[in-house]
Amino acid sequence: xxMVTRREDDSLKAGTRGRLxxxxxVIADMINKIVSTVQEAVAGIKDGSTVLVGGFGxxxxxxxxxxxxxxxxxxxxTIVNNNAGNGDTGLAALLATGQVKKIICxxxxxxxxxxxDGLYRAGKLELELVPxxxxxxxxxxxxxxxxxxxxxxxLGTMLAEDKEVRTINGVDYLFELPIVADVALxxxxxxxxxxxxxxxxxxxxxxxxxxxxxxLTIAQVDxxxxxxxxxxxxxxxxxxxVKRIVRxxxxxxxx
Amino acid sequence: xKRLSRDEIAQRLARDIPEGAYxxxxxxxxxxxxxxxxxxxxxxxxxxxxVLGMGPAPAxxxxxxxxxxxxxxxxxxxxxGSYFHHADSFAMMRGGHLDICVLxxxxxxxxxxxxxxxTGEPDAIPAVGGAMDLAMGARSVYIMMELxxxxxxxxxxxxxxxxxxxxxxxSRVYTDYAVFEIQPGGVVKVIDDCSGAGQEExxxxxxxxxxxx
Numbered sequence: 398x399x400m401v402t403r404r405e406d407d408s409l410k411a412g413t414r415g416r417l418x419x420x421x422x423v424i425a426d427m428i429n430k431i432v433s434t435v436q437e438a439v440a441g442i443k444d445g446s447t448v449l450v451g452g453f454g455x456x457x458x459x460x461x462x463x464x465x466x467x468x469x470x471x472x473x474x475t476i477v478n479n480n481a482g483n484g485d486t487g488l489a490a491l492l493a494t495g496q497v498k499k500i501i502c503x504x505x506x507x508x509x510x511x512x513x514d515g516l517y518r519a520g521k522l523e524l525e526l527v528p529x530x531x532x533x534x535x536x537x538x539x540x541x542x543x544x545x546x547x548x549x550x551x552l553g554t555m556l557a558e559d560k561e562v563r564t565i566n567g568v569d570y571l572f573e574l575p576i577v578a579d580v581a582l583x584x585x586x587x588x589x590x591x592x593x594x595x596x597x598x599x600x601x602x603x604x605x606x607x608x609x610x611x612x613l614t615i616a617q618v619d620x621x622x623x624x625x626x627x628x629x630x631x632x633x634x635x636x637x638x639v640k641r642i643v644r645x646x647x648x649x650x651x652x
Numbered sequence: 653x654k655r656l657s658r659d660e661i662a663q664r665l666a667r668d669i670p671e672g673a674y675x676x677x678x679x680x681x682x683x684x685x686x687x688x689x690x691x692x693x694x695x696x697x698x699x700x701x702x703v704l705g706m707g708p709a710p711a712x713x714x715x716x717x718x719x720x721x722x723x724x725x726x727x728x729x730x731x732x733g734s735y736f737h738h739a740d741s742f743a744m745m746r747g748g749h750l751d752i753c754v755l756x757x758x759x760x761x762x763x764x765x766x767x768x769x770x771t772g773e774p775d776a777i778p779a780v781g782g783a784m785d786l787a788m789g790a791r792s793v794y795i796m797m798e799l800x801x802x803x804x805x806x807x808x809x810x811x812x813x814x815x816x817x818x819x820x821x822x823s824r825v826y827t828d829y830a831v832f833e834i835q836p837g838g839v840v841k842v843i844d845d846c847s848g849a850g851q852e853e854x855x856x857x858x859x860x861x862x863x864x865x
Binding site: 517605 | 702738742
């Protein structure tokens with residue numbers, strides 16, 4: 398029962414953590430998913446990876462991790478995000494480097510999506526357009542070990558082309574495949590060393606879904622707290638899904 | 653006859669939203685409906701990016717860019733509001749839990765088919781967002797649009813020529829001329845001639861076999 402003999406230094410100091418502080422003082426190697434730099438956070442991302450990127454526009458976009466991925470230089474990436482970058486920072490900057498061969502998203506065209514627009518029109522970036530809810534559910538299905546799902550969304554539209562239609566209880570549904578990824582880059586508000594996460598307002602968006610569907614989920618957080626400080630009733634992403642956490646200075650993301 | 657302004661269409665639509673309704677307002681024109689919801693009624697606004705109980709825009713300088721709506725504008729949260737992730741947000745739509753969604757349109761067919769996401773032009777970059785999920789998921793889909801295109805053609809049509817967003821999904825169409833209800837069998841009923849255009853003019857403008865009260 399190695400797990401229960403691990404304990405928190407700070408919980409001993411405080412002496413208020415109940416059961417843990419009464420356990421024998423055996424210090425095992427502590428599970429610590431916190432890394433100290435964004436470079437360590439994105440280390441090992443391979444060429445050809447599928448990367449889920451959190452965020453809806455600017456809210457929840459893991460800017461520091463994206464910048465680190467640009468520096469790290471993995472190429473031929475497939476990116477999954479709701480959008481295809483805004484302005485010239487974050488996802489747009491990643492697209493501009495030419496590291497991305499394909500983007501899977503629901504809403505690429507925006508007033509400030511000029512980087513995507515240029516690459517797409519030049520035939521340098523493949524686009525798979527997916528309705529937003531189908532995108533979220535495909536990732537959810539991937540993280541939940543499902544082989545896909547049937548939905549009414551998209552039925553009878555050009556996004557239904559080549560997809561199986563099945564009638565269930567008299568209603569037609571489209572079959573959609575799951576998305577699983579090599580890497581997820583997400584942004585959360587607070588994390589702890591076991592990888593538990595809470596988010597901030599609508600910056601939550603795709604983060605908890607993406608976290609479940611990648612072999613390597615990496616979260617940038619505004620703050621790190623000791624185990625037990627996050628209310629277990631309020632943890633949004635349980636640590637099992639998260640491999641690495643890095644604290645970065647909060648960045649103001651607009652729009 | 654006096655055609656309604658865009659704000660007046662929003663105001664007219666807002667009048668039909670009952671207390672207690674769970675409502676999603678699409679990006680663009682439909683967002684205006686939020687400005688006219690009566691203060692004495694409790695109406696729950698949902699936004700696809702994971703918020704229920706959305707409040708009005710914050711005062712200038714008070715924006716929190718982690719709290720935005722589907723159009724990526726800063727909003728506020730009412731007391732009692734909640735946040736949830738994207739898969740939950742769209743499960744809420746597809747599961748039929750939203751009473752009403754309000755969307756814009758390029759075209760609506762007399763059978764309630766909706767085209768609002770893509771012009772179909774070869775060089776257009778398509779962007780679908782949550783439109784298809786909302787169209788198929790919400791119990792009632794209300795469309796808000798000007799009745800005519802800039803060159804005077806009706807956007808209420810026998811069959812959509814633009815790429816479809818959803819089949820048989822529209823319940824009502826609020827326009828600058830009138831409010832139309834889509835009924836089974838391709839019947840389009842004028843439920844409010846709010847511009848005072850009159851039967852003859854509405855028949856002429858739409859070219860559809862409209863039904864009147």
